[in-house]
Structure formats: structure tokens, C-alpha cells
Amino acid sequence: MAGNTSAPGATVVSRALALLYAFDDRHRRLTLTELARRAGLPVPTAYRLAGELVAGGALVRRADGAYVVGRRLWDVGLLAPVQTGLRRIAAPFLNDIHAVTRATVHLAIRDGAKVLYLERLSGRASVPVVSRVGARLPMHATGVGKALLAHAPYEVQEAVMADLAPLTPYTITRPDRLRAQLEQVRRDGCATTVEEMTLGACSIAVPVRGRDGEAVAAIGVVVPTLKRDRARLLSALQxxxxxxxxxLGG
Structure with missing residues (x-):
């Protein structure tokens, strides 16, 4: 929830942003009442501002009255320098991996305590995954997420440890087990998952370093199993x- 934006002194901009920030991966479609509640706004105010956002293309109102994020908002988001520059630079390397593996290939960055997917390449040989470009998923259950979490600041790691939600029966939900995995990620230079985000899907990922050696992104692939081609996949990712x-100049 965006907070008490109905309080006196809240600007029109802050209230409009509260409406936009009410949407997330678990709330992609909101009724007016839900939108107002999550934004901390009175329903009449939410209705008026949502109407202006619809007119501007930032939101779309469906036939049933529910609101969803508009394409125009996503188009603007793609102009963020970290996304456009990184996606452009990484594109030929991601295409090379996809051509060799025909698996789902991901490029992701850390966004707070979540992993944000900037690119996803998939083909006929890909296994079903829940990721999509622009999605923010849990770090503890994804290969790219673990690759980034292992090098994230201490406070970020602790925030993730406090909410290890089970997504499948194989999701790591014990902080001590996850900490041990992250230590191994730092030693081995790669992270793996085995059906922790989606049943039938395993992943392996490596960090991408910036100029100062920090992990600025992660590249990963999703396959049915890592038992056969783990070494080949890891080599391609590295x-x-x-x-x-x-x-990037690193």
C-alpha cells in the first residue's frame, strides 16, 4: 500500500503515483474500491484521478470496470537508462545463448528485495515459466534472483530472509539453508534452482559485473533439468x- 496519501498536504502528483504504485505482480487488475484502498485514497478522489490516468494512457479501464496498467506507462519505463543501456548491450549475448540452448534466457536486475526481469527469450524447447519482461519476482526462488541476492547489501539479504514464502514444495524457506546457498553462490560464481519457482523448471544463473566489480545484473537460463548440460550451460552463461x-566497461 502506498500509504496515507489522503492526508492533508498530499499533492495531486503524489496521489496519482499512489494509484500507479498500487499495482504489483500480485495485483495486476484492481477494482476502483481496491485501487482506492491500496493507494490510501477516498474512492471519489481515486475515481477522478484514475479517469485522468486512463485518458493519458497510463491506466486502462476494462469493460467490467476494473483497472490495469496501460501500455504507455510501460513504454515510458523502458526509457530508464539502466534498462535501455543494459538490454541493448546484453542483447547479442542473450541471443547467442538462446541460439545454442533453445531454452528460456533471462536478463534481470535487483529492484529492492525483488528481482526485475528486463529481458526474456523463449522458444519451442522452453519449459513453462512465470517470468515476463517487467515482472518482479522473489529473489530466493529464482536463479537470477539468487545470483543477485548473494552480492546484495546485508539489509537486503535480511529483508528477503524475513519473507521466504513457499512457491512450490521445493522452495527454500529456511534462512539458514538460503544463507548456505548464497555462500556457495559467492564461491562458485553461479546460482541454481530446482523447481523452486515453478514445478518442472530448473535454472542456472551468473552475475554480470559493473565497473567497480559489483553485481549489476544477472543472466540465467531455465531448463527441465540441470543433470545433463549443467557444465555447458554454465560455460555459455559465463x-x-x-x-x-x-x-559495460567493467
């Missing part, structure tokens, strides 16, 4: 990550 790092 080559790609090194290429992106060099292109």
Missing part, C-alpha cells in the same frame, strides 16, 4: 556475462 561486463 562467456556471455564476461562479454556484457567488458561492454
Amino acid at each position: 562467456v556471455a556475462a564476461q562479454g556484457v561486463t567488458r561492454s
